[in-house]
Amino acid sequence: MTQNLPNQRTHAVVIGCSLAGLFTARVLSDHFDQVTILERDVVNDHPESRRGQPHTRHLHGLLAQGFRIIKDLFPDLEDSLVKGGAIISDMGEAIRWYHFDGYKKQFTSGLHAVSVSRIFLEWNIRQYVTQLPNVTIQSSCAVRGLAVNDERTRVLGVHVVSGNDGAAETTLDADLVVDATGRGSSAGKWLEHLGYDRPPEDEVKVGVGYATRLYRRRENDLVGAKLVMISPTPPTQKHMSFLFPVENDRWIVSAGGWLGDHPPTDESEYLEFIRRLPVSDVYDVVRRAEPLSDVFTYKFPSSLRRRYEKLTRFPEGYLVLGDAIASFNPIYGQGMTSAAMQVQALDRLLRQQAPLTGLWRPFFQRIATVVDIPWQMAACEDFRYPETVGKKPAMTDLTNAYLTKVHRATQHDPVVYAQFLKVMNLMAPPTSLMHPKIVWRVLRGS
Ligand SMILES: Cc1cc2nc3c(=O)[nH]c(=O)nc-3n(C[C@H](O)[C@H](O)[C@H](O)COP(=O)(O)OP(=O)(O)OC[C@H]3O[C@@H](n4cnc5c(N)ncnc54)[C@H](O)[C@@H]3O)c2cc1C
Known part of the structure; x- marks a missing residue:
């Protein structure tokens, strides 16, 4: 194992080749000489739902904010989707x-x-990523743990088991490892094994x-x-x-x-x-x-949020994102957009030349801000059911009483509906529904 120089950007490893992993690899390809995606499943060159992501067979709506970011990351994607029959x-x-x-x-x-x-969207994005000259996808490669320095303060790579029989274990060096392994992420377990705390969790x-x-x-x-x-x-x-x-x-x-x-x-x-x-x-x-x-x-x-931003110790050279950080009630269609927004936050940090040493602190802080709004929107709606169990966001009942009137106003008032759609699509903050112009229309309607 090479004792890599802090802050060099030679090789990044992304664990997980689903959407969050592909978005991440696309962004890291601008900042690192080489990017390797490691995926436990066999990844074939056609649209399919794999064993590690059975949710991809279900209906997926993409919010406008997610679509906007994805189009920025993958120019021409819209054309190839439409050519393939997307509407x-x-x-x-x-x-x-x-x-x-x-x-x-x-x-x-x-x-x-x-x-x-969802599978056609991912396949198109994967094709794009596959064509990036400095990105490699290694399928049938399961990451079993993190390789660290003697002091256990820095992640130096990952331990990988590859092949069908899982017999061959190797270690792959990396200056940065990004965990995009979804809700079932082992990051908490791996951290604990290295003597760190698991992140606290919020669950609804x-x-x-x-x-x-x-x-x-x-x-x-x-x-x-x-x-x-x-x-x-x-x-x-x-x-x-x-x-x-x-x-x-x-x-x-x-x-x-x-x-x-x-x-x-x-x-x-x-x-x-x-x-x-x-x-x-x-x-x-x-x-x-x-x-x-x-x-x-x-x-x-349950909706599940891992609060990495609350940790005070964390190994350098390691980040977690996507569903591994926040897995939302799917009915609100937020997961892919949240992943895209998280990756956009990572891109901005790296563009500001944030050093890799210490990156985890501003990264997890920004991710917490990205996740806050969709998390609260979903949780508020879910707590309309008294049987829902979990941490209820502040002022939920009051917010819901007003939102009920908003929902009813959307049935006849396009101005209110337009604002509601922007908020729902994460294109405008929820507070914009409290603008006097909107409040007046909502209350007048009721
Ligand atoms: C039923 C359902 C419906 C949904 N509907 C919507 C919707 O309408 N709109 C929306 O935006 N979002 C929706 N979502 C959420 C959306 O599917 C996810 O946010 C999105 O797929 C991104 O997930 P991810 O890439 O973080 O993780 P995943 O898709 O879970 O992918 C994780 C990947 O990591 C791999 N992996 C895991 N462990 C390892 C390991 N140790 N080594 C190597 N590879 C590993 C897995 O094989 C998998 O490929 C829905 C989710 C569900 C469950």
Whole structure:
């Protein structure tokens, strides 16, 4: 193992080749001579859901902020997505969204959404990253731990087990190691093993269950909108369903429920779950559509946030990001955008020539700021259900009382809806909904 010079930027290792890992490698390729992504699964050159990321089979909505950052990171990506059949549309016009007992008003919002399957999005991004001359993806490589100096103050690389039989263990040197291994990250365990504290965790138990199916999409399946979202009115209703168009003329449909009230997987019961939603927009499409897949399920017990910013000791040369830091209730569609924003924060720090020594402090502080807003937005909504367990953000009930009026105003007032969409898409701060112009319209409406 080389005792690398502090602050040299020769080689970076990214653990995990899902979206957060790919975003990270793209950014680090601007700052390091060489970047290696290590992925435990076999990574094939086609869109697929791997063993290490089963959630990628489910419907994924990308917020406008995430789309904006991704387009910056990957010029031409939008073109290749569209060529491959992704649908780009104006969010206000495209979404038929039933929420709080009414449809939100459809209008031209200027916010653009891409509707595409998660696996196709990742494959396009992976192709881009694969073509970067200084990035290498090594698949079937599981990282088993961190290699450190004698004092255990600096990470010098990673211990890797590669190949199908897992027999060959090697150590790979790196000036920086970024852990993008998702919610199941072993970072806490590895840190503890080296004599550091695990990060404290915040958890909001939501008991969400998803069931997803693909269907063939035909021209006139849905008239007057491109996608449908049916959200519940808490606390009495707990079920949702979203129907999004994706590439290859398919619909992806996810149905879900909070707090253990989960959709069934049996074909007819699944349809019945969708039929019983308060409006029939999703049911009207899927009851006639040809199914193209089984019904896949996913259980998501809790939103989980690891507070690395609270640690006072941390090894140099090591960072953690993506779902490994914050895994949000997926119903709000924040995870990919949060990962993109975190990677953008890392890029900005490195562009400011922040030395690698000590980088972890400003990095985790910035990540905490990035995560704060989506975390609080998701938690606030989840605490509308009294059975939700966890740390309730301050003023949740008051905020929710006002947001209920906002939701109702979005059904008739495009100005309020426009602002709400910007906040939901992390393009504007939640406080902007408290601007007197918006408050007046919200209260007038109610
Ligand atoms: C059901 C569901 C629906 C979702 N819907 C949305 C949505 O609508 N919108 C949205 O923005 N987000 C959504 N998300 C979140 C989104 O999927 C994630 O935020 C996104 O995939 C980024 O995750 P990640 O790259 O940090 O981690 P992951 O996708 O979990 O990837 C981690 C990777 O690390 C690899 N790995 C793990 N351990 C090791 C190791 N030791 N060595 C090497 N490799 C390793 C794994 O194999 C995997 O490839 C949803 C999540 C779920 C669960």
